[in-house]
Amino acid sequence: MDSSLTITACSVVDLRFPTSEEAHGSDAMHTDPDYSAAYVKLSTSCDGLAGYGLTFTLGRGTDLCVSAIELLAEKVVGKTLASLVETFGQTAQSIANDSQLRWLGPEKGVVHLAAAALLNAIWDLWARVENKPLWKLVSDLPAEQLVDCVDFRYLGNALTKQDALEILATNDSTRADRESELHTTGFPAYTTSAGWLGYSDDLIRKLCRQALSEGWEHFKLKVGADLEDDIRRAAIIREEIGPNRKLMVDANQRWEVAEAIEWVRQLSRFDLWWVEEPTSPDDVVGHAEIAKAIAPIGVATGEQCQNRVIFKQLLQLNAISFCQIDSCRLGSVNEILGVLLMAKKFNVPVCPHAGGVGLCEYVNHLIMIDYIRIGASLDNRVAEYVDHLHSHFVHPVVVRSGHYMPPTNAGYSAEIHQASIEQYSYPQGSEWQLRLAANA
Numbered sequence: 001m002d003s004s005l006t007i008t009a010c011s012v013v014d015l016r017f018p019t020s021e022e023a024h025g026s027d028a029m030h031t032d033p034d035y036s037a038a039y040v041k042l043s044t045s046c047d048g049l050a051g052y053g054l055t056f057t058l059g060r061g062t063d064l065c066v067s068a069i070e071l072l073a074e075k076v077v078g079k080t081l082a083s084l085v086e087t088f089g090q091t092a093q094s095i096a097n098d099s100q101l102r103w104l105g106p107e108k109g110v111v112h113l114a115a116a117a118l119l120n121a122i123w124d125l126w127a128r129v130e131n132k133p134l135w136k137l138v139s140d141l142p143a144e145q146l147v148d149c150v151d152f153r154y155l156g157n158a159l160t161k162q163d164a165l166e167i168l169a170t171n172d173s174t175r176a177d178r179e180s181e182l183h184t185t186g187f188p189a190y191t192t193s194a195g196w197l198g199y200s201d202d203l204i205r206k207l208c209r210q211a212l213s214e215g216w217e218h219f220k221l222k223v224g225a226d227l228e229d230d231i232r233r234a235a236i237i238r239e240e241i242g243p244n245r246k247l248m249v250d251a252n253q254r255w256e257v258a259e260a261i262e263w264v265r266q267l268s269r270f271d272l273w274w275v276e277e278p279t280s281p282d283d284v285v286g287h288a289e290i291a292k293a294i295a296p297i298g299v300a301t302g303e304q305c306q307n308r309v310i311f312k313q314l315l316q317l318n319a320i321s322f323c324q325i326d327s328c329r330l331g332s333v334n335e336i337l338g339v340l341l342m343a344k345k346f347n348v349p350v351c352p353h354a355g356g357v358g359l360c361e362y363v364n365h366l367i368m369i370d371y372i373r374i375g376a377s378l379d380n381r382v383a384e385y386v387d388h389l390h391s392h393f394v395h396p397v398v399v400r401s402g403h404y405m406p407p408t409n410a411g412y413s414a415e416i417h418q419a420s421i422e423q424y425s426y427p428q429g430s431e432w433q434l435r436l437a438a439n440a
C-alpha cells in the first residue's frame with residue numbers, strides 16, 4: 001500500500017427510497033419503512049480513488065445519522081489509510097469512543113450507526129487499494145492481523161485474543177477448500193421477500209411461487225400484529241412451500257415475554273424453524289426465557305442488538321439459536337469479527353440480517369469471511385436476502401438458486417450509482433421533489 005495515501009474529505013448524503021409506498025420491508029413495528037441510508041464517500045489524495053460506506057435507516061432520522069457521521073469524520077480526514085488500518089481495532093475503538101460523543105451512546109444508537117458507516121467506508125477503501133473484494137482481503141489476512149482488527153473490550157469473560165487465534169488456527173488447513181466451494185455453490189440464503197406484513201394474501205402466494213421457481217428453500221414471514229392474520233398467512237405460505245422447506249417468522253420485537261411464548265405455541269403447527277426478535281432486543285433474560293419455553297423452535301435475534309456486549313450476553317445465557325449480525329448496527333467489520341468469533345466459540349450459527357438497502361451487499365462479504373475463516377460450517381446457516389433496490393448499486397449482489405455468490409469486484413460493494421443519488425437524495429432528489437410537490 002502507498003503509505004502516503006491520505007483521506008482528504010468526507011461527504012455524506014441522506015438517501016431515501018420510498019419503499020413504504022408498496023409496503024416493501026413492512027413488519028409489525030415498522031409499518032411504513034422507507035429504506036434509507038446515510039451514505040459516505042471518503043475522497044483521497046489519489047485522484048479517482050475513494051471509499052464508500054453506508055449505514056441503514058428507515059426514512060426520518062437519516063439526517064441525524066448524517067450529522068453524526070460529519071462529527072466523527074474529523075477522526076479520519078487528514079489521516080493516511082495506512083495509519084488507520086495498521087492497528088484497525090484501535091482505530092475502531094477511537095471512533096466508537098470519542099470522549100464527548102460517547103455520552104450519546106456509548107456504542108449504541110445514532111452515533112454507533114454513524115461509526116459503522118464511516119468504518120464501512122474505510123474497509124471499502126482498504127479493499128480497493130488492495131484490489132480485492134472485502135471478503136477476500138479479510139480472508140487472506142494473517143491471523144494476528146485479523147485479530148488486531150477486533151475490539152476486544154468487554155469480551156474478556158467470553159472471548160480472549162488467544163481464543164480467537166485458536167479458532168483461526170483450527171480452520172487454517174481447510175480454508176482453501178471452503179473458499180473454492182463458495183465459488184462453485186455459494187452460501188445458502190433465505191428470502192423474506194414474500195412475507196412482508198403489508199402484503200396481501202394474493203401477493204404472498206404469487207411471490208412464494210415465484211421464489212420457488214427461483215430455487216429458494218427457506219422463507220421468512222412477518223408476524224406479530226394480529227394472531228388470526230398470522231395463522232391465515234402462515235397457512236398460505238406453508239401450503240405454497242410444502243412440508244419440507246424451512247419457514248421462519250419474525251415479530252420485530254412486538255411481544256411481551258409471556259405473549260411471545262403463547263403466540264409461538266399457536267403458530268407452532270406450521271413447523272417453524274426460528275422465531276425472530278420475539279421481544280425487546282435489550283431483554284437478554286427475556287430471550288433466554290422464550291428460548292427455553294419454545295424449544296425446539298429456535299430464537300433468532302440481532303438486527304437491533306446494539307453492540308457486541310448484548311451478543312455476548314445472549315450467547316452466555318443460551319438465549320439464541322441463530323445469531324443475526326447486522327452490518328450497519330454493529331460498528332462495522334471490526335465489531336462483527338468479534339461477534340463471529342464469539343458465536344463460533346459458543347457454537348451458535350451466524351445467519352446475518354439483511355432486510356434493508358445495501359445490507360445484502362454487505363452480508364455477502366461477511367458470510368464468506370465467516371465460512372472461510374471462523375464459523376467454517378454451513379450447518380444451520382442461511383443469510384437473509386430481500387429483493388429490493390439492488391439496481392442502485394454499482395456492484396449488486398449475485399444470488400443463484402437461493403445462494404449468495406462471492407463478490408468479485410474490489411471493495412465492500414456499497415458504492416451507489418450517481419444517477420440514483422440524484423434521484424433519491426432527500427429532500428432535493430428528483431423523486432422526492434415530485435412527491436413533495438404532489439403533497440404540497
Ligand SMILES: C[C@H](O)[C@@H](O)CC(=O)C(=O)O
Binds near residue numbers: 024058250
Ligand atoms: C423494517 C425492516 O424491513 C425489517 O422488517 C427487516 C427485518 O426485520 C428483517 O429483514 O428481518
Ligand SMILES: [Mg+2]
Binds near residue numbers: 250277303353355
Ligand atoms: Mg428481522
